[in-house]
Amino acid sequence: MAFKRNIDRLPIIPADAKRHNVTCHYCIVGCGYHAYTWPVNKQGGPEPDKNIFGVDLSEQQAAETVAWYSPSMYNIVKQNGEDVHIVVKPDRECSVNSGLGSVRGARIAEMSYSEARNTQQQRLTDPLVWRYGQMQPTSWEDALDLVARVTAAVIKEKGEDALYVSAYDHGGAGGGYENTWGTGKLYFEAMKIKNIRIHNRPAYNSEVHATRDMGVGELNNCYEDAELTDTIFCVGANPLETQTNYFLNHWVPNMRGTTADKKNEQLPGEEHPPVRIVFVDPRRTVSINACEAEAGADNVLHLAINSGTDLALFNAIFTHIVEKGWTDKAFIEASTGGFDEAVKGNKMTLEEASNICGVPAADIEKAAQWIAEPKADGKRRRTMMPYEKGLIWGNDNYRTNAALVNMALATGNIGRSGGGCVRLGGHQEGYARPSDAHVGKPAAYVDQLLIDGQGGVHHIWGCDHYKTTLNAHEFKKVYKKRTDIVKDAMSAAPYGDRDAMVKAIIDAINQGGLFAVNVDIIPTKIGQACHVVLPAATSGEANLTSMNGERRMRLTERYMDPPGQAMPDCLIAARMANHMEQVLRDMGDADYADKFKGFDWTTEEDAFMDGYHKVAKGGEFVTYDRLREAGNNGVQEPATGYESGKLVGTKRLYEDGKFGTEDGRAKFMVSEWRGLQAPGKQEQKDKYKYLINNGRTNHVWQSAYLDQENDFVMDRWPYPFIQMNPQDMTDAGLKEGDLVEIFNDAGATQAMVYPTPTARRGETFMMFGYPTGVQGNVVNAGTNELILPNYKQTWADIRKIADAPRNVAHLTFKSQEYKST
Amino acid sequence: MHRCKAMADIGRRQFLRGSALVAAGATVAAAGAAPPHAKAAMPAARVEYPSNRLANVSELKMNEPLEVNYPDADAPGVLLKLGARVEGGVGPDGDIVGFCTICPHKGYPLAYSADNRTFNCPGHYSVFDPEKGGQQVWGQATQNLPQYALRVAENGDIFAEGVDELIYGRLSNVL
Numbered sequence: 001m002a003f004k005r006n007i008d009r010l011p012i013i014p015a016d017a018k019r020h021n022v023t024c025h026y027c028i029v030g031c032g033y034h035a036y037t038w039p040v041n042k043q044g045g046p047e048p049d050k051n052i053f054g055v056d057l058s059e060q061q062a063a064e065t066v067a068w069y070s071p072s073m074y075n076i077v078k079q080n081g082e083d084v085h086i087v088v089k090p091d092r093e094c095s096v097n098s099g100l101g102s103v104r105g106a107r108i109a110e111m112s113y114s115e116a117r118n119t120q121q122q123r124l125t126d127p128l129v130w131r132y133g134q135m136q137p138t139s140w141e142d143a144l145d146l147v148a149r150v151t152a153a154v155i156k157e158k159g160e161d162a163l164y165v166s167a168y169d170h171g172g173a174g175g176g177y178e179n180t181w182g183t184g185k186l187y188f189e190a191m192k193i194k195n196i197r198i199h200n201r202p203a204y205n206s207e208v209h210a211t212r213d214m215g216v217g218e219l220n221n222c223y224e225d226a227e228l229t230d231t232i233f234c235v236g237a238n239p240l241e242t243q244t245n246y247f248l249n250h251w252v253p254n255m256r257g258t259t260a261d262k263k264n265e266q267l268p269g270e271e272h273p274p275v276r277i278v279f280v281d282p283r284r285t286v287s288i289n290a291c292e293a294e295a296g297a298d299n300v301l302h303l304a305i306n307s308g309t310d311l312a313l314f315n316a317i318f319t320h321i322v323e324k325g326w327t328d329k330a331f332i333e334a335s336t337g338g339f340d341e342a343v344k345g346n347k348m349t350l351e352e353a354s355n356i357c358g359v360p361a362a363d364i365e366k367a368a369q370w371i372a373e374p375k376a377d378g379k380r381r382r383t384m385m386p387y388e389k390g391l392i393w394g395n396d397n398y399r400t401n402a403a404l405v406n407m408a409l410a411t412g413n414i415g416r417s418g419g420g421c422v423r424l425g426g427h428q429e430g431y432a433r434p435s436d437a438h439v440g441k442p443a444a445y446v447d448q449l450l451i452d453g454q455g456g457v458h459h460i461w462g463c464d465h466y467k468t469t470l471n472a473h474e475f476k477k478v479y480k481k482r483t484d485i486v487k488d489a490m491s492a493a494p495y496g497d498r499d500a501m502v503k504a505i506i507d508a509i510n511q512g513g514l515f516a517v518n519v520d521i522i523p524t525k526i527g528q529a530c531h532v533v534l535p536a537a538t539s540g541e542a543n544l545t546s547m548n549g550e551r552r553m554r555l556t557e558r559y560m561d562p563p564g565q566a567m568p569d570c571l572i573a574a575r576m577a578n579h580m581e582q583v584l585r586d587m588g589d590a591d592y593a594d595k596f597k598g599f600d601w602t603t604e605e606d607a608f609m610d611g612y613h614k615v616a617k618g619g620e621f622v623t624y625d626r627l628r629e630a631g632n633n634g635v636q637e638p639a640t641g642y643e644s645g646k647l648v649g650t651k652r653l654y655e656d657g658k659f660g661t662e663d664g665r666a667k668f669m670v671s672e673w674r675g676l677q678a679p680g681k682q683e684q685k686d687k688y689k690y691l692i693n694n695g696r697t698n699h700v701w702q703s704a705y706l707d708q709e710n711d712f713v714m715d716r717w718p719y720p721f722i723q724m725n726p727q728d729m730t731d732a733g734l735k736e737g738d739l740v741e742i743f744n745d746a747g748a749t750q751a752m753v754y755p756t757p758t759a760r761r762g763e764t765f766m767m768f769g770y771p772t773g774v775q776g777n778v779v780n781a782g783t784n785e786l787i788l789p790n791y792k793q794t795w796a797d798i799r800k801i802a803d804a805p806r807n808v809a810h811l812t813f814k815s816q817e818y819k820s821t
Numbered sequence: 822m823h824r825c826k827a828m829a830d831i832g833r834r835q836f837l838r839g840s841a842l843v844a845a846g847a848t849v850a851a852a853g854a855a856p857p858h859a860k861a862a863m864p865a866a867r868v869e870y871p872s873n874r875l876a877n878v879s880e881l882k883m884n885e886p887l888e889v890n891y892p893d894a895d896a897p898g899v900l901l902k903l904g905a906r907v908e909g910g911v912g913p914d915g916d917i918v919g920f921c922t923i924c925p926h927k928g929y930p931l932a933y934s935a936d937n938r939t940f941n942c943p944g945h946y947s948v949f950d951p952e953k954g955g956q957q958v959w960g961q962a963t964q965n966l967p968q969y970a971l972r973v974a975e976n977g978d979i980f981a982e983g984v985d986e987l988i989y990g991r992l993s994n995v996l
Contacts, residue, residue, distance in 0.1 A: 001908045002956035002965040004985040008868050009993035046992075060895035061990035063928030063944070068990050070925065072963035100927070100945075106963045240946070244961065248945055286959060290946050698959060712963060716956070810908070816959035818946035819934040 001810055003715035007071040011085050013052040014044035020559040021631055022088060023546065024105035025173035025539035026701045028425030029246045030548030031105050032094025032632030035540065035559040040076060040083040040116075066092050066099060072712065073101075075109040076116040077560040083116055086560065094632040096223065096548065102244040104701045111706045112540070113563040122522045122709050124535035125564025130487055131495045135533060140565060140575065143532050147459075147517050148579035149502045152587060154456040154509065160191050164446060164455040166463040168199035171430025171546025173539045174462040174521060174569070178604045181611025182570030183461055184433025186577050190596045192438045195446055195455060199463040200426075202447035202470065203787035204439045207392045208423055210401035215659035215666045216409075219429070221384065221420025222550040222636065222651050226250040227259040228267060228418035231370045231383040235280045235310060235404060236390015236792075240287040241698040243388075243424050246549065247287065251277075255294035267417060270379040274299055276370045281390060282307045283693060283723075283765050284758040289817040301366060305357040307691050307763070308395030308681075308793045312673045314403035315346040316353030317368045321410055326372035328380060328412025335657040336409055338668040345670030346403065356673065372411045382418030383411060388425065389695060393791040395678070397784050399671035406668050414666070415654030422549070427702075430546035432612040432619075442786045447471065451478045456509040458516045461569060462536070466525035467703045468769040470789040472776035473747025483529040485513030490531060505531075519572055522705055525771065536569050537562035542604045543624065544568075545612065547637050551650070554634035555627035570607035574599040621647060678782030678790040688744050688795040690728075694768040694775045695792075697721070703769035718807040720767035720775070722798075723756035728764075736813040737804030742766065742778055744796035749777035752804070754813055764798070868995040870970075870983045875919065876900055878912050878977040886933045889919065891969055891981040892995050896988055897930065898922050898969065900979060903938070907952050911971040911979070919969035919981055920955055921988050926962035928989040940966060 013036045022033040036052060044050050046057035053067035061067050069089045077086050088109040092099030113120045127143035128135040154162050167183045168175050187193040196204045208218040226232065227250050239247040253259045254275045263272040277291045278301045291300045305313055321327060322343050332339050350361040357364070371383045385408050391400055408414050408421030447469055449455065466476055489508035493501045505515050518530040521538045541562035547553040562568075567575075581596035601607050605624050612619045618638030626647050627634060636649035659666040676682045685691075699713050707713040719739065734740065738753045750773045751766050759765065768775045768791065778796045783789050875889040886899035898921045906915035922931040922940065929944035939958060940949040947960025955966030970983035984994050 002954035004954070004965060004968070005987075006867075006985050007987055008984060008995075010987065012992055057992055058996050060996065061928070063923075063990075065928065065990060068928075068992065070963050070989075071987055101961075101963075103926075103957075103961045103963055106961075110963075248961075286946065293946070698961075712965075810953060810956070812950035812953040812956045812958050814937060814939055814948070814950055814958050816948060818948055818959075819937055819939065819941050820932065820943065821934060821936075 003711050005071050010069065010071060010074050012044035012046065012050070012057060013087055014038050014042060015050060015052055015054070017044070017052050020557040021555060021628065022108070022540065022559065023428075023548075023554040023556050023632065024108060025428075025544070025556065026104050027172075027243060028428050028549040029096060029243050030172070030428050030546065030552065030554065031097035031101065031245050032091035032554070033088050033101070033105065033108065034091050034632075036087045036089070037079055037084040037559060040085055043085070064099065070106060072107040072110040075112050075114050075119060077112050077114050079560050081561065086112070091632045096249070096552065097245040098249050100245045100249055103699055107710065107712070108540075111710060112560060120706065120709055123563045124520065124522060124533060124566060126535060127565065128533040130490045130531040133491045143534060144575055144579040145498070145583075146501070147532050147576060148583040149498070150505050150515050151457050151459075152580060152583045153502060153506055154515075155191070156587065156589070156592075158456055161194055162456040163191070163193055163195070164450060164458045165193050165196040165461070166199070166446070166458070166465065167196060167461040168463060169431050170199065170426075171428035174536070175427060176430040176539070176544040176546045177432045177612040177616070178542075178544060178607040179569035180430055181432045182573035182607050185599070185611065186573045188434040188436060188438075190577055190580070194439055195444050195449060196439065197446035200468055201787070201789050202445055202783070203443040204436060205441070205443045205786050205788065207397070207788065208401055209786055210398045210669060210671075211405045211421070212660070213667070214402065214405050214409075214669055215661035216405055216414055216421065217653055217660060218423045219425070219549060219551050220414055220653040221422050223250045225384055225418050225420050225652070227254045228263055228382065229254065229384040230273060230275060230375065230381045230418065232275065232277045233280070233367070233371055233383055233385045234277065234287075235385065235387035236392070236394060237386060237388035237424050238281070238285040238287045238695065239386070239424055240290050241285070242426070242696050243549065244698070246424070247290075252290070252294055255291065267382075271375055271377045273375060276301070278303060278367050278370055280305060280310060280313065282691070282760070282763060286698075286816055286818070293818060293820060301363065301370065303357070303359050303363055303367060304760070305359055307693060308676055309357040310391060310394060311396055311400040311403050311671065312348060312353045312356040313364065314400065314407055315348035315671070315673060316350050316364055317371065318403065318407050318410060319343070319347050320350060320365060320368040321372045321407070324368070324373070326368075326374065327410045331412035331657070332410065335659065335665055336668060337663070337665040339410070342406055342668035342670055345672060346406065348673065371407065380412065382416065383413050384419055385413065385421040386424045388423055390792060392423065393789060395676055395681070395790060395793050396674065397788040397790070398786060399674075402669035402671040406671065409666050409668060415652060415657060417652075420652070425549040428546040428548050432616050434615070445783065445787045447475055448781065450482075450514070451475060453482070453512055455514060458514055460516065460518045460520075460526060460530070462520055464524040464526050464703060464705070467771060467774050467776070469776050470779040470783075470791060471746060471781040472774055472779070474781070479514070479526070480529055482512060482514040483516050483531070485511060486515050486531055489513065519569060521566070524705070534572055535564060535566035536572060537566045541566070542568035544604070545608060545627065551637040552634050553622070553627070553637050554630070554632060555624060557628065568604045570604055571601060574601045574607070676793060678784060678793070680780045680782045681790065681793050684744060684780060684795045685793070688797050689762060690796060690798055691763045692742055692775065692778060692794040692796050693763060693765045693792060694794070695765065697767055700767070700770070704771055708771050716811070717767070717770070718772065719750065719752040720770035720773040721754040722751035722764050722766040723754050723759050724764050725759045725761050726755045726757055728761055729753060729755055732798060732800070734800055735804070737808040737811060739801040739805065740798050741801050742796045742798055744778050744794075746780040747777040749773050749775060750801060752808060757815070868993055870995060872972075872980050872982045874978050875981050876979050878917065878973060878979060881917060884935050884938065889981075891919070891921070892984065895996075896921060896923065896991075899933070901933075901951055903952055909954055909968060911973050917971065917973070917979065918951055919971050919979075920949075920951060921967040921969075921984065923989045924962060925964045925966065925986065925989050926960065
């Protein structure tokens, strides 16, 4: 049977409950929520004067009511040391989600650490060190002293290039401006660490480098643009599952026609035909299905291109638009440069693209028409061009990104209502760091250098290479070997003799070992290899600021205590810096020690004021108090002032036609098609039978780091699914739910077969980054010239491991597509 | 789907009987607060569900949902004969199931697709599988679909006697 909670009533929020502003800490969209808390021995009642809603709760509430919450929105947590009830429910007044909660965000409460209700008991509560052959709890003082002594010894002896760092750069949980500043100040200011990488890729680089080089920041529009646009050209993205409430609350109303008044009001003097949507994706997704249901199949065009051929498609559409004269000549003239060179360099006919992409030339032509052919009244179409991991983790990232921005610039769709060429995003953003210029371009391929035996110490902040990197099979093999050398040395030394312990570790490092320190909120897979594990606080356990996909910045207020001794990352970084300073001073190097000054923060707000407030564009206007006042609607960055008690922000970027280049002109870029670019990809394609396309699924947030302890999610997905065409399954002797091995020359992994009639023959889709089957194991080491991984273009063979096990027997394998009848 | 008035009426009468029990319990609790030494009534850990006759097995047609209400008139649901034994199914063939049809995400009424044998939400596209205990095939709800605990009497009458998840729009399944 499907998992059921058998909860048939919930405590009622009393009228005097405390209310805290909360931005969901999972995806980029950042839906507004409120956390209500009240003492555990109190409860409200159904009478209107006894509950926070002021309504009669003895009556059935209607659809969309604010006066209801699900069991997943409820928990009992600690607040200032006392047990309190907590309800975390969506905020109807937040313009982002208007009261909607996704299957992920609506579980914030249930995914909180609760000793009373046994949720998220996996959370780390104490610093842990490798002692007597296993991980054992210790004090912050002890753990940080060991980290600082080993780190200081290594960088003194071998230089700072021997300190390797993996550090997230995002917002939301395990991120945010406070925390990226904490690690940024430590590694980029106190030190100049070059061998550093980001949470989801093996180097320190932008995922969207091309658009930035063209002067176009990747988050340049606002969510309302999806309500105003005439055409959405959506590339390599599945927004219903991965930016859910952006899609439901801003795309769908446009498709349903309920934004007509807004269009007439904001964009008078032009016709507003029904919105059209183009999806560029080798796979049919639930997003496409939902658009067909809402906009009508006639207004949806699915370009199911051959995997990795987006660049050829974009160049052909660009060429066609230019040939038809549908470009925005005034905009190109006034605000851009390099157009003629791009037209010449990127020339691609519809037929050439059709051959490469495997879709009819007529469909490519239709896409060009939907993007740029003037409306019946002669006015320019407003076209929004969102993209995400299909492009970002796809073939030839840099050029493909450039080719898409070329199309947006050519049609004048940046800085314009209903336009935008924007990444849809994964995590929220929350980047405030000192300059990273010393890292260089291309940045160091950190994972490969670690595999090659480089580095002596590795600090890991909220990253799990074992689950979310490429070439993961090889990485794990080498990483375990290197960290085991240090573990064995530590096991042989008496723990209490610090000098002997540090010497044993350094000796082991000199024999090829690696000393690994992991800062995280839960025990991770890579944490199994580490020697020190430090417990971090997450969103809601500390104040935290981030921004969403329309640059909307909010403060999530602290509403509960972190587990045990856990601290926010910014304070862990500060305490690490304090210890480094002390150890270097003890070593007699006062000059080096002085570099670690300036970390005297005692709260996350100190880190915010030292970082974002001082260094971010518009940061001088932003304080915690002002964000508290701004509530769940916050302010869209950059802030430009504080007037009449309110922060003033920026709805859209580049509305003035001035871009982020030296001369203020956006640059077109030559981006020629060159086949599968990353080393080894074409060979893999030629050698193996199945495309192993990969990505996210609705129920799961990120790598399931919290979901792996959520009964509701693990009941649905005990193993990562791999969607397969039923005929392919028959040919391979597979049934639904069977466990299969996916294998190629890079490695092997496992998944559970999900029959999918809409999957094309030979093209599968597997969940990415899942703990019970890591897709990255079969992604080869090939990257682009800027060390961007290419997860999507992966080919492998598939063979059966076992019949569906017991924990799969109750699963449904029906179509995930909504059906109206 | 057409609404069977007679069934709804019977359901409503049963509902009133059930809710009377709850009301009586509430009275005891309220009265208990007044006298100085009165002992507080011990509340049940779970709500008291009414045992309501929803239909007779003879009225069910294969793969056609029969509209019912449970635990009261404001909570629409269906009984469904699936044609093959399923976990949680009752009746001579073990194939009769009952579900609340208010979507547990935002409270929209679910529609049944006889082709796919799924409940579908027109609000935000969630899909639930009645052959798998109401498991959410895909969707935004953080619960699987609330299913009725059913009992079939010797004469074929089908009674609902409980629900396994919280029903949307109420903080107690029995109001």
